[in-house]
Amino acid sequence: MSGWVSTLLALMLLAGQQNPFGSLLQNSGKKDAPTEAVRYLYPEQVAVTAGQATPVELHFSVKQGLHINSHVPRTKDMIPTTILFPSDAGVRMSEVEFPAGKDFVLPVPGAAGDHLSVYSGDFAVRGMMTATRGEHLVQAKLRYQACDNRACMPPHTIPVVVNVESR
Amino acid sequence: MRDKNFLVAGLAMVVFVMLAAAGWANWMNRKHMAEMQAQRAMDPMVMGNMPGMQMGGDAGTGEMASPMVGKQAADFTLTDLSGKKVSLADYKGKAVQLNFWATWCAPCKIETPWLAELEKQYKPRGFEILGVSFDDLDLNDAAKLKTETADIAKTAKQLGINYPVLLDGDAISKKYGDPEVFPTSFFVDRQGKIVAATMGLTSKDDLESNIKKALGE
Numbered sequence: 001m002s003g004w005v006s007t008l009l010a011l012m013l014l015a016g017q018q019n020p021f022g023s024l025l026q027n028s029g030k031k032d033a034p035t036e037a038v039r040y041l042y043p044e045q046v047a048v049t050a051g052q053a054t055p056v057e058l059h060f061s062v063k064q065g066l067h068i069n070s071h072v073p074r075t076k077d078m079i080p081t082t083i084l085f086p087s088d089a090g091v092r093m094s095e096v097e098f099p100a101g102k103d104f105v106l107p108v109p110g111a112a113g114d115h116l117s118v119y120s121g122d123f124a125v126r127g128m129m130t131a132t133r134g135e136h137l138v139q140a141k142l143r144y145q146a147c148d149n150r151a152c153m154p155p156h157t158i159p160v161v162v163n164v165e166s167r
Numbered sequence: 168m169r170d171k172n173f174l175v176a177g178l179a180m181v182v183f184v185m186l187a188a189a190g191w192a193n194w195m196n197r198k199h200m201a202e203m204q205a206q207r208a209m210d211p212m213v214m215g216n217m218p219g220m221q222m223g224g225d226a227g228t229g230e231m232a233s234p235m236v237g238k239q240a241a242d243f244t245l246t247d248l249s250g251k252k253v254s255l256a257d258y259k260g261k262a263v264q265l266n267f268w269a270t271w272c273a274p275c276k277i278e279t280p281w282l283a284e285l286e287k288q289y290k291p292r293g294f295e296i297l298g299v300s301f302d303d304l305d306l307n308d309a310a311k312l313k314t315e316t317a318d319i320a321k322t323a324k325q326l327g328i329n330y331p332v333l334l335d336g337d338a339i340s341k342k343y344g345d346p347e348v349f350p351t352s353f354f355v356d357r358q359g360k361i362v363a364a365t366m367g368l369t370s371k372d373d374l375e376s377n378i379k380k381a382l383g384e
Contacts, residue, residue: 069271077270077322108368110277145271151348151367152272154301 037146045163050133067118068144070101079145096127131166233364240355241342245333262381267351269301270322274368275350279326281371301336354381
């Protein structure tokens with residue numbers, strides 16, 4: 001019996017070394033997601049009437065402590081937040097509207113006169129969606145450039161995936 | 168015999184429960200660690216925890232301890248705003264600050280006037296700054312490249328940059344640990360060794376302290 005117990009104890013030790021349920025990060029398929037400054041929140045699915053323009057709101061969240069440039073930055077050298085919809089998906093987005101940016105000044109000495117137009121927290125992009133009958137997997141892309149009060153990251157693009165059910 | 172079987176079965180049950188508990192505790196612990204790491208990764212700038220960088224150490228004041236510190240600065244050749252080839256080797260025997268920046272980086276623009284002042288102040292003692300732009304360039308489109316270069320030059324002029332600005336920093340990024348945030352600076356001493364590094368906006372005093380370190384003062 002002692003050998004049997006030893007085997008079990010060895011298994012216990014092994015359990016201490018390995019996650020018996022697998023790696024959450026590896027298995028979630030979202031290994032890179034936590035490093036994103038911006039997350040696409042919802043909707044994952046929308047229902048529209050075929051051939052009719054339907055209002056749709058795409059919701060995003062900017063990581064706390066960070067900001068991204070708005071769609072209309074105050075200066076030309078700032079990189080605007082943009083969204084790109086594929087043109088061949090049987091789904092068309094029109095009248096795309098970004099929210100107005102919030103006026104922001106870096107809270108550090110030397111930045112007094114440099115006003116930025118940014119998004120922070122949650123924001124939504126609105127538009128009118130028109131789709132042909134059927135199911136469509138829309139894979140749009142949001143491009144942004146994020147900073148905090150001390151540093152900036154290079155521009156980055158995240159996928160915006162929406163399953164469109166058009167009847 | 169029956170009692171013995173009962174005892175073995177009981178022991179097996181206890182061990183199984185302990186095994187499950189240990190596995191569960193380990194899983195929770197790993198989950199927590201993963202969340203902590205993800206949190207740090209999400210806050211690269213807020214928490215001063217960029218990939219490959221840690222706070223403190225001998226890297227200098229107010230900056231991160233970079234794994235690059237203590238290593239020889241890798242040589243490179245880039246093109247400046249006027250089209251001239253510039254190599255780090257051209258600055259042999261001088262203390263050099265490599266300042267990685269971009270026109271879209273607001274914090275970079277705050278420190279740039281300080282850098283211009285410091286470069287002027289310490290140049291007579293053998294100090295030089297090389298601004299390395301990380302703005303995207305259409306290298307295969309001459310017309311676009313010309314416009315993009317002109318835009319960088321315009322911003323550099325507006326910021327009062329009085330030191331060389333080199334283009335296409337991405338080309339040398341790997342040699343310097345693929346910095347993921349800007350501004351990033353490496354301070355290279357007269358022997359070509361990186362003696363300090365900063366990531367993110369720091370103070371003028373910190374910059375000056377690192378310049379002195381590069382000068383060996």
